Amino acid sequence: MAVSRTVKFVVTTFVVAGAAAAAWFAWQDYTRNPWTRDGRVHADIIEIAPDVSGAVAQVRVKDNQAVKKGDVLFTIDPERYRFALSQAEANVQGREQELEQRRRELERRTRLSTAAITVEAREQAETAVATAAAEYDQALAALNTARLNLDRTELRSPVNGFVTNLQVNAGDYATAGRALLAIVNSDSFHVAGYFEETKIRNIREGDRATVRLMGFPDEIPGHVESIARAIADRETAQTSDGLIANVNPTFSWVRLAQRVPVRIALDRVPDDIRLSAGMTATVIVTPNGGGQNRP
Structure with a gap:
C-alpha cells in the first residue's frame, strides 16, 4: 500500500509538473510570439468616376473580371x-x-x-x-x-485588378465626378492584424509574419510593414464648440486591452489561394525574425 501511494504521488507530481511546464511554455509562446485571430485581408479599392458627363455607350467588362492597367472599362457617348x-x-x-x-x-x-x-x-x-x-x-x-x-470618354483602369460589384449598364447617365465602378487593386493586397496593445512592444517593422486564412490550409509568408500610430478613443467626445474634450467619467471595472492595427505585407501568395478583401485571417508574428529595422 505504501509503495502504491508513493507511485501515485510521484505520477501525480509529474503530471502536475508537466501541466505547469506546458502552461508556462504556452504562455511564453503566447507573449513572446504575438499572434491574433483578429486579422482581415485588405486591398485598395479604386472608385472609377468619369471626368465628363454623358450617356454610357458601352460597357467593356464583366463583374469580377480581371483587368490590366490601361484596359477600357466603359465608354461615354x-x-x-x-x-x-x-x-x-x-x-x-x-x-x-x-x-x-x-x-x-x-x-x-x-x-x-x-x-x-x-x-x-x-x-x-x-x-x-x-x-x-x-x-x-x-x-x-x-x-x-x-x-x-x-x-x-473612354474610362480606363488605372491599376491592375478586378472589377467588383459591377452595376453600370449601357444607357445609364454618367455624371462627371460620380463613381460608377470599383476596381480592387490586385497589387495592394495586405493583411491588417489587430493586436492587443500589450503585445505591440514585441513587434517591430521587418519581423517575419505568418498569415493563415480561415478558408485555406496553406500559410502565407509575410513581414511586418508598419504599425498604426493612432486608434479612435471612444471614451471621449467633442463638445458643441469642438474645443474641449468631453471625457466619459465612468468605465467598466474590467479594462480590456485596446487593439492596434499592424500592417502585414504578403511576401508570396500560393497559387491556389484566391485573396478577397474582407477575408478573416490569423496572424502570427515572430520577433527578431530577421527584421531589417531592428537595432
Whole structure:
C-alpha cells in the first residue's frame, strides 16, 4: 500500500509538473510570439468616376473580371465631344488667320514714317497684335481641353485588378465626378492584424509574419510593414464648440486591452489561394525574425 501511494504521488507530481511546464511554455509562446485571430485581408479599392458627363455607350467588362492597367472599362457617348473638338479646331484656325492679319498690319505701319502715321496708330496696331495673340492662345487651350474631354470618354483602369460589384449598364447617365465602378487593386493586397496593445512592444517593422486564412490550409509568408500610430478613443467626445474634450467619467471595472492595427505585407501568395478583401485571417508574428529595422 505504501509503495502504491508513493507511485501515485510521484505520477501525480509529474503530471502536475508537466501541466505547469506546458502552461508556462504556452504562455511564453503566447507573449513572446504575438499572434491574433483578429486579422482581415485588405486591398485598395479604386472608385472609377468619369471626368465628363454623358450617356454610357458601352460597357467593356464583366463583374469580377480581371483587368490590366490601361484596359477600357466603359465608354461615354463621344458624339457631342467630337462636335466640340471640331468647333475648337475651327476657332483656332480663325484666330490664327486673325493674328496673321494683325501682324501684317503692324508690319506695314512700322515701315511708314511718323509723317504718314501717328504714334498712337502704331501703338494701336501693336495692341491689336497682342490681343489677337492672346485670343489665339486661348483658342489653343480650348482645343486641348476639347481633345482631353474626347479622350476622357473612354474610362480606363488605372491599376491592375478586378472589377467588383459591377452595376453600370449601357444607357445609364454618367455624371462627371460620380463613381460608377470599383476596381480592387490586385497589387495592394495586405493583411491588417489587430493586436492587443500589450503585445505591440514585441513587434517591430521587418519581423517575419505568418498569415493563415480561415478558408485555406496553406500559410502565407509575410513581414511586418508598419504599425498604426493612432486608434479612435471612444471614451471621449467633442463638445458643441469642438474645443474641449468631453471625457466619459465612468468605465467598466474590467479594462480590456485596446487593439492596434499592424500592417502585414504578403511576401508570396500560393497559387491556389484566391485573396478577397474582407477575408478573416490569423496572424502570427515572430520577433527578431530577421527584421531589417531592428537595432
